Amino acid sequence: xxxxxxxxxxxxxxxxxxxxxxxxxxxxxxxxxxxxxxxxxxxxxxxxxxxxxxxxxxxxxxxxxxxxxxxxxxxxxxxxxxxxxxxxxxxxxxxxxxxxxxxxxxx
Amino acid sequence: xxxxxxxxxxxxxxxxxxxxxxxxxxxxxxxxxxxxxxxxxxxxxxxxxxxxxxxxxxxxxxxxxxxxxxxxxxxxxxxxxxxxxxxxxxxxxxxxxxxxxxxxxxxxxxxxxxxxxxxxxxxxxxxxxxxxxxxxxxxxxxxxxxxxxxxxxxxxxxxxxxxxxxxxxxxxxxxxxxxxxxxxxxxxxxxxxxxxxxxxxxxxxxxxxxxxxxxxxxxxxxxxxxxxxxxxxxxxxxxxxxxxxxxxxxxxxxxxxxxxxxxxxxxxxxxxxxxxxxxxxxxxxxxxxxxxxxxxxxxxxxxxxxxxxxxxxxxxxxxxxxxxxxxxxxxxxxxxxxxxxxxxxxxxxxxxxxxxxxxxxxxxxxxxxxxxxxxxxxxxxxxxxxxxxxxxxxxxxxxxxxxxxxxxxxxxxxxxxxxxxxxxxxxxxxxxxxxxxxxxxxxxxxxxxx
Numbered sequence: 001x002x003x004x005x006x007x008x009x010x011x012x013x014x015x016x017x018x019x020x021x022x023x024x025x026x027x028x029x030x031x032x033x034x035x036x037x038x039x040x041x042x043x044x045x046x047x048x049x050x051x052x053x054x055x056x057x058x059x060x061x062x063x064x065x066x067x068x069x070x071x072x073x074x075x076x077x078x079x080x081x082x083x084x085x086x087x088x089x090x091x092x093x094x095x096x097x098x099x100x101x102x103x104x105x106x107x
Numbered sequence: 108x109x110x111x112x113x114x115x116x117x118x119x120x121x122x123x124x125x126x127x128x129x130x131x132x133x134x135x136x137x138x139x140x141x142x143x144x145x146x147x148x149x150x151x152x153x154x155x156x157x158x159x160x161x162x163x164x165x166x167x168x169x170x171x172x173x174x175x176x177x178x179x180x181x182x183x184x185x186x187x188x189x190x191x192x193x194x195x196x197x198x199x200x201x202x203x204x205x206x207x208x209x210x211x212x213x214x215x216x217x218x219x220x221x222x223x224x225x226x227x228x229x230x231x232x233x234x235x236x237x238x239x240x241x242x243x244x245x246x247x248x249x250x251x252x253x254x255x256x257x258x259x260x261x262x263x264x265x266x267x268x269x270x271x272x273x274x275x276x277x278x279x280x281x282x283x284x285x286x287x288x289x290x291x292x293x294x295x296x297x298x299x300x301x302x303x304x305x306x307x308x309x310x311x312x313x314x315x316x317x318x319x320x321x322x323x324x325x326x327x328x329x330x331x332x333x334x335x336x337x338x339x340x341x342x343x344x345x346x347x348x349x350x351x352x353x354x355x356x357x358x359x360x361x362x363x364x365x366x367x368x369x370x371x372x373x374x375x376x377x378x379x380x381x382x383x384x385x386x387x388x389x390x391x392x393x394x395x396x397x398x399x400x401x402x403x404x405x406x407x408x409x410x411x412x413x414x415x416x417x418x419x420x421x422x423x424x425x426x427x428x429x430x431x432x433x434x435x436x437x438x439x440x441x442x443x444x445x446x447x448x449x450x451x452x453x454x455x456x457x458x459x460x461x462x463x464x465x466x467x468x469x470x471x472x473x474x475x476x477x478x479x480x481x482x483x484x485x486x487x488x489x490x491x492x493x494x495x496x497x498x499x500x501x502x503x504x505x506x507x508x509x510x511x512x513x514x515x516x517x518x519x520x521x522x523x524x525x526x527x528x529x530x531x532x533x534x535x536x537x538x539x540x541x542x543x544x545x546x547x548x549x550x551x552x553x554x555x556x557x
Contacts, residue, residue: 012216027188044215045185046163050223051216069181 006058009086012043016051017083023064023074026052055079108152112138115147117317120231121224121287122308123162130160130194130202139204143197145355159205161191161213164227170198171371173362186213199227217298221291224306228287238280245273257473258463262433262440264330271323275316283309330435335398342390349386354379412557415445415458415538418546425451438474439464441557460536462557471531478526478535479513499526506544508551529555 006013015036019029026048034042043051052073055061060079065072075083118126130140135155142149168176175183175196183193183201189211191203203213214220249270252260260266286309294304324344331337357378361371411430416423427448433440444459461478465471479499497517504512507527515524523541527534527550534554542550 010216010218027185030185030188042211042215044212045189045191046161046182046213046223047216047219049182049185050219069177069184071181 005054006060006082008089009082011041012047013051014083014086015041016043016048017055017060017075017079020055020061020073020075020079021083023072025070025072027070110152112150113147114150117310117313119283119287119306119308119310119313120227121290122306122310123164123224124305125308125310126162126202127160130162130204131158134158134160134204140195140202143195143200143202144359145351148195156206157208159207159210160194161186161203161205163201163203163213164199164223165201166199166226166230168198169368169372171358171362171368171375172198173365173367173371175201189213214303217294217301217303220303221294221298225291228291232284235280235284238276239284242273242275242277242280245269246271246275246277247273249273254473256477257470258438258440258477261435261437261470264327264433264435265336267330267435268323268327272320275320275323279309279312279316282312326436330433332432332434335394338397339390339394342393343387346383346386346390350379350382353382411443411445412441412462413443413460413550413553415456417553418458418538418542418549419456419540421455424448425455437465437467437470439466456539458536458538460534460554462554463533465531465533468531471533475526475528475533478533499524504528506547506551508548508555527551527554 009017012033015033016029019032019036024032029052030043030045030048034040052061052071056063056073058078059076060082061073062076063071064074116129118129133140133150134153135157137153137155138150139153139158140148141151163182165176165179165182168179174180175193179196179201183203186193186203189205190207191205191210191213194202194204196202214223249260249266252266253270260270286307290304290306297304327340328337331340354375357375358371361374366374411428414423414426414428416426425448426445428443428445431442441462442459443462444457446457447453447455463474463478465474497515499513500516500521502512502514502525504510504527506512507525509527509529511528513526515522522537523539524537525535527536532555536550536554
C-alpha cells in the first residue's frame, strides 16, 4: 500500500515545503533545492508539479501570484505545522542516534 | 527517402517503460514520434541519435482536446525547465524527450509514478472487467459446449468465432490485469525503498491474440457456406472498419481546425451514430433484398444422400426434404428431414437423420456420446421418467452393414431410432415405421458412402 498522504514527508516534500517558507515561484524551486543541498536532493519537474498540486489541495501551501503560467506559492500555517512536525521527527531521530553512538558517532 | 513512417504497437495501458524504450530505439534508428492516434504512432525522420524519452499520463485531459490543456501546458513548462521537450501528445498521454546525456528524470518520486499509472488504471480497469465477464461467458460457454456437444459447438461457425473471440478477450484481459497488479504490488514495495520498478506490458500476447482472432475470422469465412450470411458478416465487418476510420478522421480534422473538445466530441459521435445507422442498416437492407429476390440463399442447396422415398418406393415429389449442411475441418454434419409435402392429401411415413463425418479421430467418442445422450435427455423430458429407463442398446449391426448399431429403448420397448457407426462416420436415424432388413441394407449402403 502507498504510504498515507503526507503522514511522513519524503525528503523531496520536505525541501519543497522548506523552499516555500518564503514566497517563491513553483518552477524556481526546482533549481533552489539542489543549490540548498549541494546537489544531494533533486526534484524532477513531474514530481514537483504533482507535489505543488497536492500541497495546494491539502492547504499546506497557497497560491500568491499568477503571471501567465508562472505561479508563486507560500507555506500556510498548516504547512508550517506539518514541516515543524517533520523537523521534530528528524531531530528525534538524531537524538536517538546520539543516545546510541554519542555525538561524534562512537558508541 | 522516406521522411515519415507509421506503426501500431498495442502497448499495455500501464507500460510506459516499454513505450519509452521503444521510442529510444526508434530515435537511435533516426525516427522521432510526432503524432499519436488510435491508428498508431507517426514518426518523422531525424538524425539517428541517443535520446531519453518519458511518457506521462494525465487522466483529466480529453482525447478530443485540440491542444494541450492549461494544466498540460504548465506541466510542459516545468519539464522544459530541465530540458524535456514535448515530442507528441494525445489527450491523456504526453511524450517528452531530452537530448542531455544524463538528464534529471521527470519523476524522481516512485510513488508519484505509481499514482499516475494508478489514476489511468482506475479509468481502464472497469472496461477490462466488462471484457473479462463477456469473454468468460462467451468463451467459457463455448468450452462447455465443446466438451458436452462437440458436433453442435464445432458446426456452428458463428459460435466457433464468438467462442474463440471470447476466449481471446478473457485471456488477454486476465493476463494484462494480473501483470499490471503484480507490477503495482512490486512497484509499491520498491517505492518504499525509494526505487523505481520498470513496467513490462503484454503487447506480444496481444499480437498472438490478434493472430488467433484473424485466423478465427478466416475459419468462419471458410466454414460458413451460406452466401447470405457471408455477405451479412462481411458487410458488417467492412461497415465497422469504415465507421472506425471515419470516426478517427473526423476527430483528427476537428482537432486540426482547433475545434473545442466539446464540439469535437459532439460532431465525432454524431458522425459515428449516423454512419452506423446508414451502413449497418444498408447492409441489413441489402441482405434482406438479396434473400427476397433470390440473389443469394441463406440455406445450402444440397441433395440428401438418402430420402424416405428411396426406402418405401413412393415418388420423391411427394416428400418435402430439407437438408442442412455444416462443413468444418473437424467434422461435417448433415441433417435431413423427409416429411409429407404440403400439397399432399395423404400422410406419408417420415424419416429424419443426422449424418456426421468425423475428420479428427479424438473427437469421435464425444460426437458419439452427444448423439446418444441428446436423444435420451429429450426422451426423458417427454416421459418425465428417470434417465435409466431410456437408453440406446447395442443391436446387430449386420443388417446395416455397419461396424456398430444401437437402438433406442424406451421403458423396455425398442423405438425406430438408431445410431449407426462406421469408422469416421456416425448416423442417428429415426423413422416413422418399422424398417425391414432390406430397407436397413439400403440405408447402410447409401449412408456409408455419403
